[in-house]
Amino acid sequence: AQRVTQPEKLLSVFKGAPVELKCNYSYSGSPELFWYVQYSRQRLQLLLRHISRESIKGFTADLNKGETSFHLKKPFAQEEDSAMYYCALRRGANNLFFGTGTRLTVIP
Amino acid sequence: DVKVTQSSRYLVKRTGEKVFLECVQDMDHENMFWYRQDPGLGLRLIYFSYDVKMKEKGDIPEGYSVSREKKERFSLILESASTNQTSMYLCASSLQGEGYGYTFGSGTRLTVV
Numbered sequence: 001a002q003r004v005t006q007p008e009k010l011l012s013v014f015k016g017a018p019v020e021l022k023c024n025y026s027y028s029g030s031p032e033l034f035w036y037v038q039y040s041r042q043r044l045q046l047l048l049r050h051i052s053r054e055s056i057k058g059f060t061a062d063l064n065k066g067e068t069s070f071h072l073k074k075p076f077a078q079e080e081d082s083a084m085y086y087c088a089l090r091r092g093a094n095n096l097f098f099g100t101g102t103r104l105t106v107i108p
Numbered sequence: 109d110v111k112v113t114q115s116s117r118y119l120v121k122r123t124g125e126k127v128f129l130e131c132v133q134d135m136d137h138e139n140m141f142w143y144r145q146d147p148g149l150g151l152r153l154i155y156f157s158y159d160v161k162m163k164e165k166g167d168i169p170e171g172y173s174v175s176r177e178k179k180e181r182f183s184l185i186l187e188s189a190s191t192n193q194t195s196m197y198l199c200a201s202s203l204q205g206e207g208y209g210y211t212f213g214s215g216t217r218l219t220v221v
Contacts, residue, residue: 006150009148032206032207034209036209036210043212043213043214043215044151044198044200044210044212045212046209046210046211049207049209051206051207052207086150086151090206094139094158094202094204094205094208095139095141095153095156095164095166096141096153096210097153097167098143098150098151098152099150100148100149100150101150
């Protein structure tokens with residue numbers, strides 16, 4: 001069975017500090033992972049996907065199959081990063097299993 | 109340039125009513141999904157569809173049904189609304205295949221009283 005664990009419901013960091021949002025997964029197949037973000041009063045949107053190996057808004061995430069993790073990182077947090085973040089795992093043909101989310105607050 | 113449109117932003121219904129939530133996408137996506145979003149529980153998949161007239165149960169289909177008569181439209185139906193179905197409902201769509209993310213609608217907050 002698949003599982004996506006985001007251990008922190010709430011995370012607060014100061015502006016300019018590094019931030020890491022944790023995501024661990026369990027999946028028997030070849031994993032494909034995503035990070036989604038929801039800013040206040042906006043719709044949920046794709047932040048990044050592991051197969052693209054891209055950096056979006058300064059965020060990066062590396063798939064670590066040995067540790068079954070896909071942590072989201074940013075070296076210097078900005079106030080506009082405050083949002084709800086969801087890690088998601090693709091399963092089967094094409095549907096996503098989401099974690100429970102982490103609310104990030106960046107303190108000015 | 110709204111791509112996934114949910115017909116209602118807020119909805120209040122009475123227990124036992126039949127409720128229809130509508131979702132329309134204009135991106136010619138094959139896949140469409142309905143999730144509910146609850147604090148502390150994240151997003152949970154109710155139903156999804158990968159083609160017209162096709163539907164698959166998600167993780168929490170009980171008490172719900174869906175309809176996809178046209179490619180662009182995916183409807184979620186609560187046969188007899190109950191208070192535990194009070195939630196934010198999110199519709200999403202995507203292309204087929206690996207690597208494609210979802211495009212989400214803005215959500216419908218349903219309150220069942």
